[in-house]
Amino acid sequence: MTKTLLEDVKKIFKSTTGTPFLIPTTGTGAWESALTNTLSPGDRVVSFLIGQFSLLWIDQQQRLNFNVDVIESEWGQGANLEVLASKLAADTAHTIKAICIVHNETATGVTNNLAAVRKILDYYRHPALFLVDGVSSICALDFRMDEWGIDVALTGSQKALSLPTGMGIVCASPKALEASKTAKSVRVFFDWKDYLKFYKLGTFWPYTPSIQLLYGLRTALDLIFEEGLDNVIARHGRLAKATRLAVEAWGLKNCTQKEEWYSDTVTAVVVPPYIDSSEIVRRGWKRYNLSLGLGLNKVAGKVFRIGHLGNLNELQLLGCLAGVEMILKDVGYPVKLGSGVAAACAYLQNNIPMIPSRI
Amino acid sequence: MTKTLLEDVKKIFKSTTGTPFLIPTTGTGAWESALTNTLSPGDRVVSFLIGQFSLLWIDQQQRLNFNVDVIESEWGQGANLEVLASKLAADTAHTIKAICIVHNETATGVTNNLAAVRKILDYYRHPALFLVDGVSSICALDFRMDEWGIDVALTGSQKALSLPTGMGIVCASPKALEASKTAKSVRVFFDWKDYLKFYKLGTFWPYTPSIQLLYGLRTALDLIFEEGLDNVIARHGRLAKATRLAVEAWGLKNCTQKEEWYSDTVTAVVVPPYIDSSEIVRRGWKRYNLSLGLGLNKVAGKVFRIGHLGNLNELQLLGCLAGVEMILKDVGYPVKLGSGVAAACAYLQNNIPMIPSRI
Amino acid sequence: MTKTLLEDVKKIFKSTTGTPFLIPTTGTGAWESALTNTLSPGDRVVSFLIGQFSLLWIDQQQRLNFNVDVIESEWGQGANLEVLASKLAADTAHTIKAICIVHNETATGVTNNLAAVRKILDYYRHPALFLVDGVSSICALDFRMDEWGIDVALTGSQKALSLPTGMGIVCASPKALEASKTAKSVRVFFDWKDYLKFYKLGTFWPYTPSIQLLYGLRTALDLIFEEGLDNVIARHGRLAKATRLAVEAWGLKNCTQKEEWYSDTVTAVVVPPYIDSSEIVRRGWKRYNLSLGLGLNKVAGKVFRIGHLGNLNELQLLGCLAGVEMILKDVGYPVKLGSGVAAACAYLQNNIPMIPSRI
Amino acid sequence: MTKTLLEDVKKIFKSTTGTPFLIPTTGTGAWESALTNTLSPGDRVVSFLIGQFSLLWIDQQQRLNFNVDVIESEWGQGANLEVLASKLAADTAHTIKAICIVHNETATGVTNNLAAVRKILDYYRHPALFLVDGVSSICALDFRMDEWGIDVALTGSQKALSLPTGMGIVCASPKALEASKTAKSVRVFFDWKDYLKFYKLGTFWPYTPSIQLLYGLRTALDLIFEEGLDNVIARHGRLAKATRLAVEAWGLKNCTQKEEWYSDTVTAVVVPPYIDSSEIVRRGWKRYNLSLGLGLNKVAGKVFRIGHLGNLNELQLLGCLAGVEMILKDVGYPVKLGSGVAAACAYLQNNIPMIPSRI
Structure with missing residues (x-):
């Protein structure tokens, strides 16, 4: 073997x-x-x-x-x-x-x-x-x-x-x-x-x-x-794009400063100065059974991270994005509930392929 | 034992x-x-x-x-x-x-x-x-x-x-x-x-x-x-309520005719006459890896079913609801993407308790 | 499927x-x-x-x-x-x-x-x-x-x-x-x-x-x-033959009265009247972590059963036979330790085939 | 944790x-x-x-x-x-x-x-x-x-x-x-x-x-x-002692030259010069589905090893010893089948304790 x-x-x-x-x-x-x-x-x-x-x-x-x-x-x-x-x-x-x-x-x-x-x-x-x-x-x-x-x-x-x-x-x-x-x-x-x-x-x-x-x-x-290695890579591209569209819809900024550097496996989201990003991660864990990533070192408290890597599909990601919306509201950020999910769905609904083995 | x-x-x-x-x-x-x-x-x-x-x-x-x-x-x-x-x-x-x-x-x-x-x-x-x-x-x-x-x-x-x-x-x-x-x-x-x-x-x-x-x-x-049997039952109540709010936001009808009969484990959704509900179930399976229930017997083609039963949490349900929205759009129903998820989130964000073992 | x-x-x-x-x-x-x-x-x-x-x-x-x-x-x-x-x-x-x-x-x-x-x-x-x-x-x-x-x-x-x-x-x-x-x-x-x-x-x-x-x-x-269905059947024949040879070597009788009826999946062994076969099963369980079968109904107390069925190989059976020898001695039956295993080995050593996938 | x-x-x-x-x-x-x-x-x-x-x-x-x-x-x-x-x-x-x-x-x-x-x-x-x-x-x-x-x-x-x-x-x-x-x-x-x-x-x-x-x-x-750490250690002592008694009964020598060095987790057995110990290991693998250890380096071809370590009980060891006897016969060593198992059983039958949880 x-x-x-x-x-x-x-x-x-x-x-x-x-x-x-x-x-x-x-x-x-x-x-x-x-x-x-x-x-x-x-x-x-x-x-x-x-x-x-x-x-x-x-x-x-x-x-x-x-x-x-x-x-x-x-x-x-x-x-x-x-x-x-x-x-x-x-x-x-x-x-x-x-x-x-x-x-x-x-x-x-x-x-x-x-x-x-x-x-x-x-x-x-x-x-x-x-x-x-x-x-x-x-x-x-x-x-x-x-x-x-x-x-x-x-x-x-x-x-x-x-x-x-x-x-x-x-x-x-x-x-x-x-x-x-x-x-x-x-x-x-x-x-x-x-x-x-x-x-x-x-x-x-x-x-x-x-x-x-x-x-x-x-x-x-x-x-x-x-699945096909290239299809796997395309799926990661899709999940990442959907995540970034949600972040944008929430009115938040990507920690990554230019589009050319955008990661398709993880999105670091910058929170407004009046919010501690650790509190977002904590609430995800304690209330929604959602694992977000902490901001590390220089960006501690300033960013939280959404991982979109591995054996993950679109609906799982959308559940996660819905969770983030609720958490944002929990911590006092004025998010319009459903806004990020809507932006992600609008993109995904046009781009998800049929599952080949089920056509 | x-x-x-x-x-x-x-x-x-x-x-x-x-x-x-x-x-x-x-x-x-x-x-x-x-x-x-x-x-x-x-x-x-x-x-x-x-x-x-x-x-x-x-x-x-x-x-x-x-x-x-x-x-x-x-x-x-x-x-x-x-x-x-x-x-x-x-x-x-x-x-x-x-x-x-x-x-x-x-x-x-x-x-x-x-x-x-x-x-x-x-x-x-x-x-x-x-x-x-x-x-x-x-x-x-x-x-x-x-x-x-x-x-x-x-x-x-x-x-x-x-x-x-x-x-x-x-x-x-x-x-x-x-x-x-x-x-x-x-x-x-x-x-x-x-x-x-x-x-x-x-x-x-x-x-x-x-x-x-x-x-x-x-x-x-x-x-x-x-989790506590009564907490389990309350969770099912929460998931069901969120689902029904989403259905309402989509402008669709619950197959269940009166509120007193609403089920907290499954919601049967009536589709407009110009849509075949089986097509909704089929697309869920073939495009989104989502298992919805078919309309059976007298309601075949007329309803599809969303199960919300067992080892399931709120974010999983929201992923499912987001999926249903995309499917509805796929089959030509004029849904506003994000609307159902938003309605569900608005309710859930006020009603999900902290996870006791993580407080 | x-x-x-x-x-x-x-x-x-x-x-x-x-x-x-x-x-x-x-x-x-x-x-x-x-x-x-x-x-x-x-x-x-x-x-x-x-x-x-x-x-x-x-x-x-x-x-x-x-x-x-x-x-x-x-x-x-x-x-x-x-x-x-x-x-x-x-x-x-x-x-x-x-x-x-x-x-x-x-x-x-x-x-x-x-x-x-x-x-x-x-x-x-x-x-x-x-x-x-x-x-x-x-x-x-x-x-x-x-x-x-x-x-x-x-x-x-x-x-x-x-x-x-x-x-x-x-x-x-x-x-x-x-x-x-x-x-x-x-x-x-x-x-x-x-x-x-x-x-x-x-x-x-x-x-x-x-x-x-x-x-x-x-x-x-x-x-x-x-493995091949006929090879599986042959393996059961081998395990059963080895078990019967051990029983014979112990000087005990097979409950099955004629050779034409001998089962290749289970051997019921008759114990001498001064021994309670349930005690043999009990000691197997309590001292040797060995599961033998009780005598049931008409043969309760009179026989114990050795199962040799399913995903089992020769060495596993020989370990079981060695265990039975020790139990027999425990309960006062004058068995010569090693006698049954020797008889089984003498047969098996001449009859076990090579494992095809490892030749 | x-x-x-x-x-x-x-x-x-x-x-x-x-x-x-x-x-x-x-x-x-x-x-x-x-x-x-x-x-x-x-x-x-x-x-x-x-x-x-x-x-x-x-x-x-x-x-x-x-x-x-x-x-x-x-x-x-x-x-x-x-x-x-x-x-x-x-x-x-x-x-x-x-x-x-x-x-x-x-x-x-x-x-x-x-x-x-x-x-x-x-x-x-x-x-x-x-x-x-x-x-x-x-x-x-x-x-x-x-x-x-x-x-x-x-x-x-x-x-x-x-x-x-x-x-x-x-x-x-x-x-x-x-x-x-x-x-x-x-x-x-x-x-x-x-x-x-x-x-x-x-x-x-x-x-x-x-x-x-x-x-x-x-x-x-x-x-x-x-099980109790000391009972685990005692079990290894029992398995090892039984193995050494079998080796002795086969007329073979322990590679370990003095009793004070005897290992309770593995026994290396010296084979006569006219036998290649690798052949013993090979036959164990190819015919009996038994994993023995090869002689390594200076003792390659001269010894084979019986491991008796970890989650192993007496009957499993006895099955292994019976297998070794058949292999020894296969490769031309004049072993009396059952002799090693008999020696091991004679010792074990007097020394195995009852299983505490089943008394």
């Missing part, structure tokens, strides 16, 4: 040349796997800080003793690619060993443009590795590992795959594998070398994997391929 | 004097159990015909060779208790052996007034047995077996208990048990006598029960008692 | 002409379905009494008001076919409407010869229906509905299919279906007519079936067909 | 002063957690090499850049404590920072004497940390973290706890926590610091844990506490 799983899991990365690793760990461990296998202590890495999850990854990069060159954006903005361009332009000595970017920053609902990053790297013919956190994007957003020349992409079982937690899924390009041969970061549990050794032997595992999650992954992939 | 189950299951009937039977069968089998254990072929029974499920029960009564005295109402109306009164008044010889009534007619969304039936029986001091189908009511609507002098009440595992199908739950009053000693209807599988024999022996089962459903029933009862 | 299930389930009966019914009930209900659909009150049926389960079926036949002509054998013997022959010979008026026989009497571990019954019926050209309880035989013993001219065969989900309880599986020959058109026994829940009506409509179910058991049946059939 | 889990999980270590970490990883990750949190690169550690699992841990220690002082024993022997004593005696400068020992070496079925290690450390008043791999011992063998002065003990979810894989359970003494403050090994995913930070905040998790395994752990602990 492992053999076909390793073959099939590459499809969610849109990669044919990558080598996947199914590691019994979390997203944090998958990050560590990506970094320690490709880089050596002291290596200069350029890393974009745009929200809480990129912040945590950068913290990890620093604690792993890389020389992290942080490009910071205001929270709510995407990666500042102009600064990247200037850094690459200046780096004729190729001291930059890797670019680290979170594809979709969950804290602010910002999606970065990976194709543009690749373009810049190519423009400057820069050999830096291109490392991408796809935790809240892969299987939900358009993601093209091979086409965009991504060297390490990673995700976790509990996001768009809708599995329980416990599996970090990492995919390495041939260039990343090559880099792993000389990377000097200390690693054992996360070492690809051990995996590759057992891949060759045909026994696949350097230690006991999470059998139950392998069966789960098999089923998750089957469900995704049955 | 069976012992405490038999004790606890009586609570959902609000009975302390009843004897419950957990029969590996369906609602149809539970009906048969109620009838064959208490009546003899040729016995006169008064039975109310108000929709498809009462019709099916009457069909069973006739095929079991009872002399069925049918009191028919227009579909959308409740049981005609005036006719019952006149029949009882006339029956000084007590030829009527039982009154059979469906508490909640699922086909039309009509709830009958059981307390009123008891009042009439008492008024005429009539000894007829009072047999009640509570399949879509017990654990969701106000139901008081002892207080209302019900002799046999029954439900199924797959309705308000939210279990899989396969268990018919029947509760018999002392008077019903007494009647079972002389009832001459042929029965073996459904015979209470065999159950009672094994109750006495303390081994409880005349044949192998559905062990898995017994565990399920234990959990279902635990969940209901944790 | 129901459609292919109905097609596939016929294979376990080895029938191509039969019509199956998947009834949400137990074996007792399946009995009732077989009888009430094919017979009328007062009909003469010949029924073999050879143990507790045939006794219970006969009790049902009598309570359903058939005129039961019982052919009794000593417990431990099979059906007395000579008496059957003489009754058929005498019945030139064809007053006998049905022969009822339990294929495998679980209480005594006796398997009846169905082919021989058919031969006798054919010899006398007698048109009686041939009704067979296959609860503890079908899917485990050689069973050929069409070849043996069986008119109704039945089993339950929780026996050789190794599913949870809750489904009675009944298969009716064309002749049985024909009989059902005129049979006058009162029935509704068990009435085939309602099933046949919905078969024609293509919606299949007159009332809500046990969905979860339909999925279970699908899986159970898949597992059986993967 | 996490709070009571963290409290209760300490009981399986027999520790009141330890701090547990429930890490979404495997045993290999738990090793890494123990080492990197307490030691710095270049630190001298004394490590015992007695089989494949200690070998792998040592490999990890070396790759993590510790200065590993290996004390090797012949495979089948326990840790050479005399060499440890002489090293500690010589180490007056306290250059040895930690002693690393595998409590139970799964490859050879050897259990080391942890109390004796503590005695030697105390005798020399040596401050080295005492790190113990308890993967195949904790919850099955006598283990006393506090009494034996163990500084880090670790296990995995999939061994004696009988859970799925995916959780490394690590317990750190106050001294180990103190050491973690200055340990310079690079770590992020495995860093206790992040856990301790969230313990203080009361939110417990630095990243998403395996929720499903937390529920599983709750149930596993409940089952163990219900």
